[in-house]
Amino acid sequence: MNEKKEGVIVSGVGGLYTVQTKTGERFPCRAKGNFRHAGSIPLAGDMVTVRCPALAGENYLIEAIHPRRNALIRPPIANLDTLFVTFAAANPDPSMLYLDKLLSIAVYEKIEPAVVITKADLSMEKAVSYAEIYRKAGFPVFICSSSQGTGIAELERYLYGIGGICAFAGASGVGKSTLMNALFPSLSLETGMLSEKISRGRHTTRSVTLYPKSELMRKNAKGYVADTPGFSMLDFIEFDFYTVEDLPHCFPEFETFLRECRYSDCSHTKESDCGIVRAVSRGDIPKERYESYLSIYADLAGKRPWKKK
Ligand SMILES: Nc1nc2c(ncn2[C@@H]2O[C@H](COP(=O)(O)OP(=O)(O)O)[C@@H](O)[C@H]2O)c(=O)[nH]1
Numbered sequence: 001m002n003e004k005k006e007g008v009i010v011s012g013v014g015g016l017y018t019v020q021t022k023t024g025e026r027f028p029c030r031a032k033g034n035f036r037h038a039g040s041i042p043l044a045g046d047m048v049t050v051r052c053p054a055l056a057g058e059n060y061l062i063e064a065i066h067p068r069r070n071a072l073i074r075p076p077i078a079n080l081d082t083l084f085v086t087f088a089a090a091n092p093d094p095s096m097l098y099l100d101k102l103l104s105i106a107v108y109e110k111i112e113p114a115v116v117i118t119k120a121d122l123s124m125e126k127a128v129s130y131a132e133i134y135r136k137a138g139f140p141v142f143i144c145s146s147s148q149g150t151g152i153a154e155l156e157r158y159l160y161g162i163g164g165i166c167a168f169a170g171a172s173g174v175g176k177s178t179l180m181n182a183l184f185p186s187l188s189l190e191t192g193m194l195s196e197k198i199s200r201g202r203h204t205t206r207s208v209t210l211y212p213k214s215e216l217m218r219k220n221a222k223g224y225v226a227d228t229p230g231f232s233m234l235d236f237i238e239f240d241f242y243t244v245e246d247l248p249h250c251f252p253e254f255e256t257f258l259r260e261c262r263y264s265d266c267s268h269t270k271e272s273d274c275g276i277v278r279a280v281s282r283g284d285i286p287k288e289r290y291e292s293y294l295s296i297y298a299d300l301a302g303k304r305p306w307k308k309k
């Protein structure tokens with residue numbers, strides 16, 4: 001009889017996974033061949049049952065993936081508890097649509113969302129104006145500069161206070177890996193210039209890796225933190241993240257105004273007596289967020305028309 005173990009996938013590259021048990025034991029694993037057919041390949045963050053080798057030369061084998069609380073395509077990770085949507089105050093300038101898409105997916109998946117603004121040293125003014133928008137929308141916001149070391153301690157306290165799996169996600173070059181190195185001096189993740197990455201193809205985070213916080217922070221810190229590869233697009237037409245009916249509920253600051261709409265099937269795009277449109281014109285909902293809503297709405301409504309009764 002082969003011994004069985006349970007653990008979490010902390011990394012997976014090219015079909016070779018690393019699984020870590022509760023006691024901190026870590027071993028390389030292959031996955032049973034039938035996961036691909038079942039439509040769910042193992043992801044970093046998955047809780048798995050592993051069959052240990054009975055004979056020398058055999059592999060550890062992932063036999064079962066435990067039920068997931070959530071799973072993201074970009075970044076590819078399962079069972080996330082907190083998503084730090086990360087962007088630079090400048091260089092590169094953020095696309096708010098991209099950020100709002102990522103935040104909306106987190107809300108839909110019941111992942112605690114937070115906003116991290118990096119490179120505040122390049123433009124404190126821009127950092128503050130983005131922070132104002134996201135604070136108004138109700139998200140926790142952190143303003144950091146890894147090069148000047150500001151905002152790092154506050155983010156570290158927040159990280160220490162939460163458990164489960166959290167990840168820094170956002171476009172390539174915004175400073176995710178540099179920020180993690182600043183937060184956790186024992187880490188030395190590869191970082192690099194955007195131009196260097198393209199021309200030499202190095203310094204890029206290529207896959208999701210989970211780091212146990214007990215190894216990065218104080219011994220009693222709980223859970224894992226993940227560095228993730230950057231991705232440039234979230235295509236709501238190609239992929240089904242959620243439906244057009246879900247959309248208003250993926251913008252948390254809309255919630256209290258939804259009941260003020262005259263029509264129960266209000267799309268909040270053009271109706272005359274709409275609580276959301278009024279809240280935007282009063283300034284209770286940031287207009288930048290509403291613009292993202294309209295853009296995502298157009299994508300989703302185009303896929304499957306909004307049903308008017
Ligand atoms: N000015 C400034 N540059 C930064 C800061 N953090 C990161 N960078 C630079 O931004 C580039 C991309 O950083 P990296 O951590 O690799 O980004 P990632 O792709 O999001 O992991 C590197 O050249 C970093 O030196 C910061 O706080 N301020």
Ligand SMILES: [Mg+2]
Binds near residue numbers: 176177178190191228
């Ligand atoms: Mg990186």
Ligand SMILES: [Zn+2]
Binds near residue numbers: 261262267268273277
């Ligand atoms: Zn409405």
